[in-house]
Amino acid sequence: CANSSRGRDRPHPIIIEEFSWASYLKLTKAQAAPEELFASPGKVIDLQACGFEVGMKLEAVDRMNPSLICVATVTDIVGSRFLVHFDNWDDTYDYWCVQPLAPYIHPIGWCQERDLPLTPPQDYPDPGRFSWERYLDETGSTAAPVDVFKVVRNPPPQHCFRKI
Template sequence: METSVSVSSTQDPSSSPLEKHPSSADRNGDLDSEGGSGLEEAGFNWGEYLEETGASAAPHTSFKHVEISIQSNFQPGMKLEVANKKNPDTYWVATVITTCGQLLLLRYCGYGEDRRADFWCDVVIADLHPVGWCTQNNKTLMPPDAIKEKYTDWTEFLIRDLTGSRTAPASLLEGCFCPFPSGPRRFAQPFLHRWDEARSGEYE
């Protein structure tokens, strides 16, 4: 039987929202770090190229989407909910490892220091949500298959992992989000409720 849990957390109140646009990219808008992100061109020198072609670089003001992402206050260590890459109808909590313009390097919670499954995603088009979104919208929160058997109690793991952590501001991801009440007792209740439903087979 598949394990599913739900989380909630008070959000950091900061920054302006990023508008998400339709795209033909996959649902996660991600680039697998194992296969290479395409962010670097080996042996290519941008300055030499401009000189040889007589071209001039476009001003940075032409790339407002990058300016917005830089000002968005995404920081390494922040937590958010993201669709599972191999099962996009379910979600899991991930940690921001680093940022590069509008790209985020994410790692699903539960991988610890293992970087092999890190992946890049485009914040403008990826299926990203603040922590607590799954609980509010009755979505399934489920660990990736690769680490599903790593812990016997994922509810307890997430409570420990998220307690005291920084979450990506809801205004950054959704524009508007009503945070759940803070405090250890209220924090744990949504986990346990959904966990009990999953164990009884009433929640999928």
């Protein structure tokens, strides 16, 4: 958070004016995770330069139920990470991905091309007739460009963090 100039949530039940990780770790007798666990392999990717923007739509695997591929939105970008949110789902299912080659995300139309079922947003009227074209129009959204989804034969290990 200090490196990205973004706010942070305090671990509960810490109620102090200025949160300090050093104090929190001492109080809880815990250790900080090593910084190298959070480093992306190779060069850090500028997601916005790659074409990703907040609000863009994509198809994403529900990591809690991998048989579901759902309508999703990029809702935040921090450095080389982006937050995937399933449309009209609770944000407890959101997860962070490090790179656009993450195996959990796909461009719109990916399921249709492979004859796989796509789960529309919860409470979507007539889910059996979901159409990306109509949905993008209804929501005033744009699809993430197909070329931002990288296909890599032997991808490096992916670090996707689940929002808690």
